[in-house]
Amino acid sequence: MDIAVTVNGTLYERDVEARKLLIHFLRDDLDLTGSHIGCDTGNCGACSVILDGTLVKSCMLLAVQADGSEIETVEGLADGDRLTALQEAFTEHHALQCGYCTPGMLMSATALLRANPSPSDEDIRKALQGNICRCTGYWNIFEAVKSVAR
Amino acid sequence: MLLREVEYSKPSSVKEALERLAENDGARALAGGQTLINVMKARAASPDVLVDLNGLDELRGIDLAADGTLSIGPMTTYTELIDSAEARARPILREVCSRIADVQVRNRGTIGGNLCSNDPTNHLPPLMAAVGARFTIAGQDGERTVPASDFFLGVYMTAVGQAELLTRIEIPAGKQDGFAAVTLGVEGTCIVNAAASMNGSLRVAIGCVDAVPIVVEAASPETVRDAVRAAGLRPPDDVHASSAYRAHLAEVLAERAARQAAEKR
Numbered sequence: 116m117d118i119a120v121t122v123n124g125t126l127y128e129r130d131v132e133a134r135k136l137l138i139h140f141l142r143d144d145l146d147l148t149g150s151h152i153g154c155d156t157g158n159c160g161a162c163s164v165i166l167d168g169t170l171v172k173s174c175m176l177l178a179v180q181a182d183g184s185e186i187e188t189v190e191g192l193a194d195g196d197r198l199t200a201l202q203e204a205f206t207e208h209h210a211l212q213c214g215y216c217t218p219g220m221l222m223s224a225t226a227l228l229r230a231n232p233s234p235s236d237e238d239i240r241k242a243l244q245g246n247i248c249r250c251t252g253y254w255n256i257f258e259a260v261k262s263v264a265r
Numbered sequence: 266m267l268l269r270e271v272e273y274s275k276p277s278s279v280k281e282a283l284e285r286l287a288e289n290d291g292a293r294a295l296a297g298g299q300t301l302i303n304v305m306k307a308r309a310a311s312p313d314v315l316v317d318l319n320g321l322d323e324l325r326g327i328d329l330a331a332d333g334t335l336s337i338g339p340m341t342t343y344t345e346l347i348d349s350a351e352a353r354a355r356p357i358l359r360e361v362c363s364r365i366a367d368v369q370v371r372n373r374g375t376i377g378g379n380l381c382s383n384d385p386t387n388h389l390p391p392l393m394a395a396v397g398a399r400f401t402i403a404g405q406d407g408e409r410t411v412p413a414s415d416f417f418l419g420v421y422m423t424a425v426g427q428a429e430l431l432t433r434i435e436i437p438a439g440k441q442d443g444f445a446a447v448t449l450g451v452e453g454t455c456i457v458n459a460a461a462s463m464n465g466s467l468r469v470a471i472g473c474v475d476a477v478p479i480v481v482e483a484a485s486p487e488t489v490r491d492a493v494r495a496a497g498l499r500p501p502d503d504v505h506a507s508s509a510y511r512a513h514l515a516e517v518l519a520e521r522a523a524r525q526a527a528e529k530r
Contacts, residue, residue, distance in 0.1 A: 133273035157302075
């Protein structure tokens with residue numbers, strides 16, 4: 116099926132099989148390998164992207180369902196070499212170790228801060244609940260997000 | 266995971282969706298996909314055609330009638346319900362939906378999907394049974410409305426047939442509701458859950474203990490445990506809880522949910 120999807124501001128037109136998951140379309144067809152496949156069962160959140168302004172797990176969506184939509188992935192956050200305040204905060208607070216969960220964590224936190232620039236501690240915890248990290252114990256990620264909340 | 270080959274259809278009306286479903290026994294409705302896509306990865310279901318209901322505005326939206334009855338479109342996502350001003354007429358809906366899974370799943374997963382998948386560990390089947398919801402089901406021959414007691418038929422089975430769609434969920438007015446669960450992780454899968462509603466009589470529906478929600482009635486929260494015991498539950502065993510422990514949780518959670526309901530005014 117022919118689909119047209121705008122990812123990080125670039126329009127891509129591709130022919131995809133209906134069975135292809137959105138995460139595979141992003142990684143394999145568009146070579147945007149920033150979004151990761153962790154569990155492939157909708158639990159870990161490493162594949163989280165923002166679809167038409169809404170945070171979703173791209174392993175639980177077909178690529179054809181994204182036809183006509185705008186997607187933001189982790190590659191779209193920084194402006195060239197200039198990282199976002201949130202990305203800088205992740206560095207500052209040692210919010211990543213192996214980095215596998217980081218793309219998903221960044222997209223979840225980005226979606227949170229857009230909707231709610233002044234989240235409570237509870238808001239931050241709830242916003243990151245769908246993202247699993249096996250390295251940091253979550254505290255440093257929480258502190259990084261909190262540090263850029265207004 | 267590469268899914269098995271599947272056809273994809275995105276109808277532009279409920280009528281067309283019903284036609285697509287009726288054309289092929291292997292066609293299945295795709296709602297939020299937060300269960301079905303995973304089930305397809307595991308090859309536990311292998312539909313030939315996915316009929317995508319996203320984009321059918323007829324199946325979205327929440328209306329509040331003058332008498333307090335809520336009419337919910339089944340393709341309403343959990344997040345839409347949580348944010349809905351109308352849905353606040355029955356506060357328990359928002360309370361329970363905000364505990365389901367995580368932000369991403371709530372953004373995509375739908376009320377109708379939760380009900381029609383009827384996984385015994387889902388939150389909404391017992392809640393709908395407790396509040397006395399009514400379900401409108403459409404087929405090519407027309408519509409019918411069934412109460413919760415006739416909607417949930419078995420594990421992953423509801424009154425919605427292969428070539429039918431759930432088109433509306435009606436919830437009567439009320440505020441004295443409660444919900445209690447023991448979950449895997451703070452907001453994870455339920456090991457046992459219980460929903461209670463005290464509008465008129467006290468009705469408690471228990472999930473995860475049988476193929477469908479088990480409904481018990483009691484005069485007061487003090488007598489709920491006896492009523493649950495009298496129901497003679499024989500819950501399933503699994504790695505998370507023994508049958509005996511689930512039966513114990515059923516009593517405890519039924520009482521907790523009932524007390525919450527009784528305390529609300």
